[in-house]
Amino acid sequence: EEKRAQQQGRIQTIYHYGMGILWIAVGLFFINHERFGLEGAFDAKLAMFFGGFCILYGLFRLWRGFKR
Numbered sequence: 691e692e693k694r695a696q697q698q699g700r701i702q703t704i705y706h707y708g709m710g711i712l713w714i715a716v717g718l719f720f721i722n723h724e725r726f727g728l729e730g731a732f733d734a735k736l737a738m739f740f741g742g743f744c745i746l747y748g749l750f751r752l753w754r755g756f757k758r
Contacts, residue, residue: 699758706755710748717744 720741723732 703755703758706751706758710751710755713744713748713751715748717741717746717748720744 718741719726720732720737723737724734
């Protein structure tokens with residue numbers, strides 16, 4: 691029982707790290723969307739706000755994984 695709980699905890703930690711990295715990548719994409727040739731695709735202020743929010747959420751997920 692204890693071994694299974696430890697294994698499940700490791701899986702959750704890896705999941706939090708993976709999701710944190712993914713959210714940070716999404717945030718960086720929205721902040722730098724003009725470098726990918728998407729100049730008119732998004733409103734610049736909204737893309738910066740959403741990108742910043744994604745990065746903050748990604749950092750939270752990394753912290754949550756580290757906290758375990």
